[in-house]
Amino acid sequence: MTQPIVSLSDLSFAWPGQPPVLDVKAFELNRGERLFLRGPSGSGKSTLLGLIAGVLEANSGAVHVLDQDLTELSGGQRDRVRADHLGVIFQMFNLVPYLSVVQNVVLPCRFSKRRLGEVQAAGGAEAEAKRLLARLGLSDEGLLSRNVTELSVGQQQRVAAARALIGNPALIIADEPTSALDADSRDRFIQLLSDEAQKTDAALLFVSHDGALAPLFDRAIDLAEINHAASIMEQA
Amino acid sequence: MGVSIFGLAWRSLMNRKVSAFLTIFAIALSVALFLGVEKARNAAKDGFDNTISGTELIVGAPSGQINLLLYSVFRLGNATAEISWPTYEAIAARNDVAWAVPISLGDNHRGYRVLGTTQSYFEHYKYGQRQSLAFAEGEMFDDLFDAVIGSEVAKQLGYEVETPLIITHGLGAGGLTDHDNRPFRVVGVLRPTGTPVDQTIHVSLEAITAIHVGWETGARNPLADNIPEETIRGFNLTPRTVTAVFIGLKNRATVLRTRRDLNTNMTEPLLAIIPGQALAELWQVMSTAERVLLAVSAFVIAVGLVSILTSILTSLNERRREMSILRATGARPSHIMTLLIAEAAVLGFMGAVLGAILIQIIFAVAAPILSAQYGVALMGTGPGLVDAYTIGAVTLAALFLGIWPAITALRRSLADGLTVKV
Known part of the structure; x- marks a missing residue:
């Protein structure tokens, strides 16, 4: 049996001076699995993603990502795990405004030698970025040369997806990436992201408040089912 | 990448x-x-610092050392008094003095100061790292109404050898006070030096005396215009006074003693200054502001x-x-x-x-x-x-x-x- 790529146990997190927002006994995400995590806004989804991405530190418990317990790593080591193995897509405004489309996509290769090595083996960072963008339906040269702030939200999200996917990370985490899209482009976006993740055997952790998306994934979990934090229970 | x-x-x-x-x-x-x-x-x-070098002492009528430096070297301001010709002769005749160059200031040509001096000025006046004045064109003044002009004068006024020029009395603008009855002629143009020499018109001391014939009262006597040039050339044109004297010593080591001597033991009250020292003092005045x-x-x-x-x-x-x-x-x-x-x-x-x-x-x-x-x-x-x-x-x-x-x-x-x- 393969090790899960993400495994949380007895995890607890609170912002300083506030009651805990997360209290997760157990959570697992398997390699290559596409998981839908549903939760209303304010339910601690983004906090959970921050913990998995290693930008937040748990108060107690263990956060295993790729066989390493993030709680035992230094900030710099967690940053390296994220740079090497994680792709992140936000709700919106994913792109650095002063970089071109391709420069945005290759950004993670600047911060990770592993990912740089991967894209160089695949024929160079720029070529790989263009290949991913083409797979996500962005191949028009005119479009690629445009300022990223002039792209539509749907196009921006696809650029962000290409950036998350570049250099074959083992895990893609997406925080409400489709909430600003209409139904058509939303389904298409999830399909493309899902296909690309599957091709590179990357696990996908997709977080949204919109339960209707659940059927598009291998598995769906409600955050309320695994999060036992009192403050959240009261809200619900 | x-x-x-x-x-x-x-x-x-x-x-x-x-x-x-x-x-x-x-x-x-x-x-x-x-x-x-x-x-x-x-x-x-x-x-x-480069304005004057090789001159060990400058002597003028008593005022302040900065004042003397300003008018004799920088052509700024006016001498309040002059020193007499016999005193100059006495200085030049001293045993410790190698050379003494008299200068006479007071007139101008279109804003450029006119300096009366002797031919030895061109030999002894040094600037920068003991550089001598050099001619870009022409040669030293020789005739009574010859003039040698600085490079900036030549450039700004477009003068060259043979250009005639009229000297104006005093430091004011031209017109009524022109010495227009005694025109000069440019015989030499100096190379640029980056010093006030570039802005100066050099003539002989005798020329200064000659153009002031008829000006003894301080204003022009119209009758003097009638004195022909030949007659003037026949006069004794030795000046009665000079503005200052540049001095080179036989032995630089005696500079302090010579200065004290000149300041105290002459028949006429004098002020002798060491240019480098005066420059330093002047610089100190300015350096606070700077x-x-x-x-x-x-x-x-x-x-x-x-x-x-x-x-x-x-x-x-x-x-x-x-x-x-x-x-x-x-x-x-x-x-x-x-x-x-x-x-x-x-x-x-x-x-x-x-x-x-x-x-x-x-x-x-x-x-x-x-x-x-x-x-x-x-x-x-x-x-x-x-x-x-x-x-x-x-x-x-x-x-x-x-x-x-x-x-x-x-x-x-x-x-x-x-x-x-x-």
Whole structure:
């Protein structure tokens, strides 16, 4: 049996001076699995993603990502795990405004030698970025040369997806990436992201408040089912 | 592959072009001011020290040593009194004196001072590193109404050998007080020296006496116009007084004793000064003002540097998301720090370089005007080590100041995590 790529146990997190927002006994995400995590806004989804991405530190418990317990790593080591193995897509405004489309996509290769090595083996960072963008339906040269702030939200999200996917990370985490899209482009976006993740055997952790998306994934979990934090229970 | 952190900093600044340009411009102006003051002061000091050399003593009627220096060497202001010809002869005849060159000032030609002297002036007057005066064209005055002009006079007035010129009495403008009955003729043009010599018209002492025949009352006697040139040439044209005397000693070591002797033991009261000492005293008078200027301009640079802080700190709010995107894509705290420090350093560096260029342009434009108006030749104001040091220091200061916004941005991005509260 393969090790899960993400495994949380007895995890607890609170912002300083506030009651805990997360209290997760157990959570697992398997390699290559596409998981839908549903939760209303304010339910601690983004906090959970921050913990998995290693930008937040748990108060107690263990956060295993790729066989390493993030709680035992230094900030710099967690940053390296994220740079090497994680792709992140936000709700919106994913792109650095002063970089071109391709420069945005290759950004993670600047911060990770592993990912740089991967894209160089695949024929160079720029070529790989263009290949991913083409797979996500962005191949028009005119479009690629445009300022990223002039792209539509749907196009921006696809650029962000290409950036998350570049250099074959083992895990893609997406925080409400489709909430600003209409139904058509939303389904298409999830399909493309899902296909690309599957091709590179990357696990996908997709977080949204919109339960209707659940059927598009291998598995769906409600955050309320695994999060036992009192403050959240009261809200619900 | 992609964009380096430095490239990121550059693109980020270009994304805020107006703010970045204004900041760079503020730095550039402050650096230009600082370099301008620094260069002008060094150039002025060099120009000063190089005005006269090889002359051990200058003797004039008693006034102040700076006053004597100003009118005899810099052609600024007026002698309050003159020294008599017999006294000059007594000085020249002294055993310790190798040479004595008398000068007589008081008239002008179109704003340029006329200096009456002897041919030995061209032999003994030295400037810079004991350089002698050299002729660009023509030769020394020989005839009574010959004139030798400085390079700036030739350039500004377009004069050359054989050009006639009329000397005006006193220092005022021409007209009624012209010595127009005694026209001179240019026989020599000197090479540029970067000293007041360039602004001077040299004639013989006898010529000064000759053109003042009929001016004994201080104003023109119309009858004198009728005296033919031949008659005047027949007069004894030895001057009664001279304005000052430049002295070279046989032995430089006796300079203090000779000076004391001249100041105390002559039949007529005299003031003898050592040019280097007087120059130093004059410089000290000016250096207080010059140091204040330098301090003020250094403070202006500090203000310029603060504008870097302002510009970057105010940009941080709108850049919180940018920072969290960078963090999410794998940027470590050191990357964020480097990015913001690099931005500050780039602003400082570009501002300082632009300022150094700006001051060169300003000097290029101002030099001919300064030279024509004030006879100040600004030399050694070209790009030099001081520019390199200033650019380096400003860049380094900006870099250190950049640590502040860098830490602010880092703290925020760590607290923000992956989600940005916009």
